[in-house]
Amino acid sequence: MTLLSRSLLAAFALSTALSTTLAGPGMAQEPPASARAAEAADGETRIGVIYRPVPPPSSYDAEAVPQDEGVAAGRMAVADNNTTGRFTKQTYALDEVALEGGRSAVEAARELVGRGLRYLVLALPADEVLAVADAVKGEGVAVFNTAAPDDRLRGPDCRLNVFHVIPSRAMQTDALGQFFRLMRWSKMFLIVGPSDNDRAYAEAFKTSAKKFALKITAEKPWTFGPLARARGDTPTRSEAMVFTRGVDYDLAIVADEAGDWGDYLPFRTVDARPVAGTQGLIATTWHPTLETWGAAQAQNRFRRFAGRLMRPLDYQVWAAVRTVGEAATQKKTSDPKVLVPYFSDPAFSLPAYKGVALSYRPWDRQLRQPIIVVQPKTVVSVAPEQGFSHQRTPLDTLGVDEPETACKLR
């Protein structure tokens, strides 16, 4: 039940940067005394991050989820905010809560809000995002959802105080749908895993298929268990090998959000067909091979900062924390009463290594953003694709548009 406060870390990073400079030759730049006085008057902007660390793997796992996934980039974003803050006389700190055991996110959120925090970044599933949002309702708190892609959070279950940094499932499947349309691949074989999330992904894909005139020629449930997690020498049931026989399709679409079996399919289909969806060719926010639009700088900086590659959840937490910093810079204040409404103001924009400025859709608080379509070794394309236009911005061709939204913000 420990509340891990790492705000010291941000302060440490900043002071290290300054002391390195002071130790260097020549004249060094220190924030002028007036800046420090203003800091005291204006106060420090504290941003809470609530996450549940994934337990380490029991044996070797080449792609084990890092313990600090997401939160590591929150630390980098606070350091970035503080670098800018030196010139705007604003300071930031991160309050980290790693939920251990059965500790509830609501309890952690209430404690942070009770200590005066007004920005909560959640790397948690949809139900917990909703519970936290409702628990802090009316407190002037902005909740950032960085990990739950559920469309219902942007639809019937939307909340006025929740800003979605992670793209919805609809945005992810629309990104793939646009790319398939562009490539004129039209026949889809949809394979759906056993979880609710897998079924939700499959539903989103079906909606995208309609939108982009793709045909689902077959749909089958995956019933062979987590074969992607099996060892190479494990005997495979023959049914899994012949499962794809007799289907007429261009592309196998796997709906496996947990990553249990989707990676089993590539090169094991009876006909030689590529695999896409949650594995194979995927739609995401970040990838180690992304290097355009300054992403190479972020990749390098993050690797130095965290000692590992930057992952999509890292990017999403970074973007959430930077949203606060960027709004504070643009509005020249750290007053949450000014900043929270500003996040979804059309004038707000967040540069975030995607070549265009990102912003939050006013109707459902979803961050509009380009989505990269990527295979394990390279970025294949970036959605929105050429030719998909929208009266507002091509970014709004991804996901649920204003006229179709089921969200009534309250």
Next chain:
Amino acid sequence: MSRGARAGLALAGTALATLAGLVLAGPAQAYMVYVTNEKGNTVSVIDSTTLAVTATWKVGRRPRGVTTSKDGKELFVCASDDDRIDVLETASGKTLRSLRSGPDPEQFILGPAGNPLYVANEDDSQVTIIDIEKNKILAEVPVGVEPEGMGLSPDGKVLVNTSETTNMAHFIDTTTYQIIDNVLVDARPRFAEFTADGKFLWVSAEVGGTISVIDVAARRVIKKITFKIPSVTDEAIQPVGVRLTKDGTKAFVALGPANRVALVNAQTHEVEKYLPVGQRVWQLAFTPDQKLLFTTNGSSNDVSVIDVEAGKVVKSIPVGLLPWGVAVSPN
């Protein structure tokens, strides 16, 4: 480069200024155009009269910013991934030495006297000032996140650095190395260029899609130039490199993936036309006589050549992989 040549002319009485004067008066002069190829780890050398590549030199990893010494005998290349600046002999293409640049040098600008060199360290949120003769770091100035653009007032007294993620133009006093002021501009400022009279500063914003014209004395944005191209989405208009003619009439702005260079009236700030160039155009450099302008087109791996007077693209020259920066010899 243009500023170097301009500064050279200002030093009336020196041998160099005399030489530069002769050059301007004479017939078409062959300048050497140096293009850094970010992924090729090379510099392509182009002859400005034949417009052909005459040599390709190997340099350090991820070469980006490039400039020549005042006498043109040396070429400075930011080898970003090697955390150093390579100094090449332009007569031979040999690397003579490397300068301590601080980590991840991206862009730099040479003082009007030919020393020191002001370097933006992109990964390290600082500007490093190097005495190039002694290979000694004179100062490190903390700036915003991801510093890149470097502009120097014609008198060399005010240095401006733009920070891509902080979105500011930082004004630095070059005698005290202190930040005088910070001006907020639009998202992802990539380049800073002073007008020849030193009164205004042009700062490009790649994601913001604008040029901020800043009154240097008041340190206030007085005008934001925007761009509109039929058949090109606003998102694809991403201003990066900016060059202004010495006579103060014309400005050229590289528009990235819009694959155009905007020709702007530098007096009225109206866009006069868009010149089609190669893909993802970033950096620009004039010949010292300002008759030609060279552009680096990263995605099409070539350089476009613009006739400044006619406002026309006259040639495209294939170079190495991912051309980034460009500099032209002063003589």
